Amino acid sequence: GGHGWRVHRASPRGDSERLNRLEQSVREELAADAFFLQYQPRVQTGSGRLLAVEALLRWRDPARGRTLPAQFLPLAEQAGLSGALDDWVMERALRQTRQWRDAGLPLALIVNVGAWQLSQPGYARRVAALLEAAEWPAGSLEIDVCEAALQADPEASLANIRALRRLGVQVVLDQFGSGEISLGLLKRYPLSAVKLDRALLRGLPRRTADAAFATALIQIARAMQVQVHAVGVETEGQRQFLAEAGCESWQGLLCSPALDARALERCAREQATPVAANDDARAGRAANE
Numbered sequence: 001g002g003h004g005w006r007v008h009r010a011s012p013r014g015d016s017e018r019l020n021r022l023e024q025s026v027r028e029e030l031a032a033d034a035f036f037l038q039y040q041p042r043v044q045t046g047s048g049r050l051l052a053v054e055a056l057l058r059w060r061d062p063a064r065g066r067t068l069p070a071q072f073l074p075l076a077e078q079a080g081l082s083g084a085l086d087d088w089v090m091e092r093a094l095r096q097t098r099q100w101r102d103a104g105l106p107l108a109l110i111v112n113v114g115a116w117q118l119s120q121p122g123y124a125r126r127v128a129a130l131l132e133a134a135e136w137p138a139g140s141l142e143i144d145v146c147e148a149a150l151q152a153d154p155e156a157s158l159a160n161i162r163a164l165r166r167l168g169v170q171v172v173l174d175q176f177g178s179g180e181i182s183l184g185l186l187k188r189y190p191l192s193a194v195k196l197d198r199a200l201l202r203g204l205p206r207r208t209a210d211a212a213f214a215t216a217l218i219q220i221a222r223a224m225q226v227q228v229h230a231v232g233v234e235t236e237g238q239r240q241f242l243a244e245a246g247c248e249s250w251q252g253l254l255c256s257p258a259l260d261a262r263a264l265e266r267c268a269r270e271q272a273t274p275v276a277a278n279d280d281a282r283a284g285r286a287a288n289e
Contacts, residue, residue: 124163198232
């Protein structure tokens with residue numbers, strides 16, 4: 001429908017069974033405990049001050065236990081359930097961050113949105129309604145979108161992003177630098193910031209070519225008056241490089257893995273976040289981001 005198309009691929013029996021479990025969880029158990037959120041802190045590059053938290057969705061697969069987004073979101077999109085999950089994440093995360101704000105922890109909220117949401121004509125109105133219901137300031141909500149989501153329906157995406165920006169919501173291009181047309185998107189869409197892709201950070205600061213490429217991307221974004229955030233920071237060398245290059249804030253295992261709400265609150269109150277103890281711990285936790 002809508003002049004769209006999809007590629008069909010025959011799925012193994014295991015995928016079909018997981019899809020059926022996921023559909024049941026979404027349709028019947030959103031109000032229960034099949035899904036839950038974890039939160040990863042974002043800190044200011046210079047001061048280390050905790051600025052915001054990114055809400056990250058998790059699913060308790062009845063057969064496999066806790067499952068990360070990369071393992072079930074493609075199934076959700078295939079089943080047409082990604083919109084329901086996005087709405088659930090935003091509503092639940094707004095409720096939690098409002099509780100923190102009332103308790104004296106004024107953290108901004110970061111949520112991720114897929115192509116389905118941005119292609120819906122009324123998406124910005126739904127966001128406005130959720131903000132009003134939560135009594136949450138629009139300027140303290142950041143919506144992260146990736147290049148593929150913007151390109152799924154460029155005109156609808158542009159209309160929604162303009163409407164979100166009029167509300168005061170921050171709209172950030174995620175995985176910046178990983179696609180082929182990221183720079184062109186800075187000209188077309190009224191974005192608040194970009195988030196450097198974790199793949200760009202892996203060679204920093206040792207690899208000269210990686211450092212030059214990351215520096216150029218940061219300079220271009222700042223020249224266009226767009227802020228720069230980073231994700232996947234794991235070493236002090238990476239953090240220092242980003243600070244010197246002009247990156248405003250970052251998140252990653254050097255600061256903290258994704259935490260449940262109670263642990264995140266302790267982290268925020270202490271203004272000190274756990275650091276991965278060793279390389280094995282970093283590798284094991286990286287999938288949680």
